[in-house]
Amino acid sequence: MAPPAASQSGSKRNPRRGSKNGNGSPNSKGPTRLFVLDTNVLMHDPSSLFRFEEHDIFLPMIVLEELDGHKKGMSDVARNARQASRTLDALVAQKGADIHHGVPLAASSNREATGLLLFQTEPLSHELPASLPQGKADNQILGVVQALTLKHPLRQVVLVSKDINMRIKARALGLAAEDYQNDKTLDDGELLYPGSLALPHDFWTRQSKTLESWQQGGHTYYRISGPVVDKLAINQFVYFESAGEPALYARVTELRTKQAVLRTLKDYTHLKSSVWGITSRNREQNFALNLLMDPEIDFVTLAGTAGTGKTLMALAAGLTQVLDERRYTEIIMTRATVSVGEDIGFLPGTEEEKMGPWMGALDDNLEFLAKGDGGNAGEWGRAATNDLIRSRVKIKSMNFMRGRTFMNKYVIIDEAQNLTPKQMKTLITRAGPGTKIICMGNLAQIDTPYLTEGSSGLTYAVDRFKGWPHGGHITLARGERSRLADFASEVL
Structure with missing residues (x-):
């Protein structure tokens, strides 16, 4: 067969299985390679x-x-x-x-x-x-x-x-x-499904004749039609922002051949809707909190650069649903233990103590959340809040996940960009009834040898769960850590 370009060998058309397996070519004529x-x-x-x-x-x-x-x-x-x-x-x-x-x-x-x-x-x-x-x-x-x-x-x-x-x-x-291409979900990391879509500037004008809307359960629903429907997926976020016109922030809840149903979002930018004292600072964070707080969403993937609030939002949503709403029994947190520099050697203690040095991000965010919740309770109140939070957050190593089943748990998988697709499957299939799994990562910070943006387990999960009614993804765009961190992300 006449060879395809090397960059195309193994490209995918069908989301479940590529039209070309490995480095094969489906449409050429001539002797096989x-x-x-x-x-x-x-x-x-x-x-x-x-x-x-x-x-x-x-x-x-x-x-x-x-x-x-x-x-x-x-x-x-x-x-x-x-x-x-x-x-x-x-x-x-x-x-x-x-x-x-x-x-x-x-x-x-x-x-x-x-x-x-x-x-x-x-x-x-x-x-x-x-x-x-x-x-x-x-x-x-x-x-x-x-x-x-x-x-x-x-x-x-x-x-x-x-x-x-x-x-x-x-x-x-x-x-x-x-190269062997079959393991790559995407040829280019920039093709990753972002989870949100900006509606065209003439959206309201085009929908004026066929638009239907109704109120239900505190949300407004819109039934839309037109060419934009072909670009949508279930649980994808859409937004319309234009000067002088009403803004729209909604999520796709239903898709038919030529029609889609949009449902407006809960606004987490206001303090009255805060999650464990946390409010969203930008559009994408608001989208993420809508996914994290929705009991109908079992699997959430969050991608974004450092400082976009992935860990903080996931923990705040978990604490609210574990301690206040009693939806889940406890938070389980794990991550890929891949060193950035030289390994520091064996670590002493129990499983949780060995995972301690890897969980600096958890400690930082828990400290911030505990301080915000018990600000007026004095020293004793803050200590009690800290102990209560710690009792409901369990740190587990990925090495011992095989064979486990998590019932009614809120599971956070941090640094998921360092997982292979096989490891990602092993972790997600641990979910039992009533469990919610959140995968977070930054595809620009892959530390595992032989993994790329196209073959990372996080990319694999985002691609495979796209359009599933009980899964959602959002790529967080803006960092909210500090002006120093934002500038460093741009220039370094």
């Missing part, structure tokens, strides 16, 4: 073997050797290496499989992969520059790619690797190389 997989692709995604549609896959012998060397241990890499080895064993062991002529990939549960899996069963002669050490695994794989390119002149042989330097070396040798 031959993909040579680097070891890091299999250790990154053990199911990558089935992500290349009708194309064939070639595994050099050194890749099997490297898989064997990484299979020991309890890390995600070791688990993935073992899973990849089991998958290869199952494919080779299937009835009628001929390892010399290629093993069919179309197993019972992977009908989309119609190509063959080819193993290196004989030495392949190649000549690499003398400056490349011949014993190094990466260079041996490059040699295999070069030999296959000469052996199959009518087919495009492509190296697929997660290693940037490996791809650069391949291209320097005149060989085709691509």
Whole structure:
């Protein structure tokens, strides 16, 4: 097949499954491509073997050797290496499989992969520059790619690797190389669903003839139509701001073929509607508090730069619903423990004490919230409030989440941008009846190696939950921390 551009390989059309799995191309004509997989692709995604549609896959012998060397241990890499080895064993062991002529990939549960899996069963002669050490695994794989390119002149042989330097070396040798794209939810972080939409300046004029409105439960509802409906998703926020005209802040509650129903929001900018003494300072914070305080919303994602109020709003909404409204029994807070600099070593104490140094943001915000709530109660009152708050906030490590079920809990996952999609799934599936989960993060501060804005677990969750009636997302735009922090975010 004629190759698509490298930047397009693996792009998504359907939100559930990409029209192109991995690096396949759906609409071209010609001979199928031959993909040579680097070891890091299999250790990154053990199911990558089935992500290349009708194309064939070639595994050099050194890749099997490297898989064997990484299979020991309890890390995600070791688990993935073992899973990849089991998958290869199952494919080779299937009835009628001929390892010399290629093993069919179309197993019972992977009908989309119609190509063959080819193993290196004989030495392949190649000549690499003398400056490349011949014993190094990466260079041996490059040699295999070069030999296959000469052996199959009518087919495009492509190296697929997660290693940037490996791809650069391949291209320097005149060989085709691509990144593995199937793990990327978005090609560009700027394409992330923002959760809000500005209505066009002629919105009221266009809706004047067909607009319906009614009052119910303290909210005003509007039934709208027109081309703007095609851009909307369930629980998306819309706003209309124009000089001399009434402003509108609403949330999409219903979508039909050509019509949408909007419901006006509760205004959390006024002190009478404050949440644990906190009021929203901008439009996006008001949107976020509407999601956090709505009992019908089970899953909330908040993205935004430092100082936009993510943790403070999530905690304030949690304390109000745990202590005042008794909607949830307690707040559970966890985060990815990824160091920004050098690790400080093992930490003493219990699980909660070990998590203490990671929870500085929690301590800062709890101190602020406790001070605001008990301002007129004196020293004893503040101490009592602090103890009450602390008794309802539990700090848990992500390492011990597997197998747990949270009932009627308010769960906050901080620094969610450092989670992989698999870790995100593990955490969200802990939710039992009556539990609400809030994921917060800043996609500009990813500290985990091999994760990007496009492949982060936070991006994955935002994309997959878009349009779900019980989930909502908002990207917070303006920092409210201080003028120093705002200026630093812009210029540094």
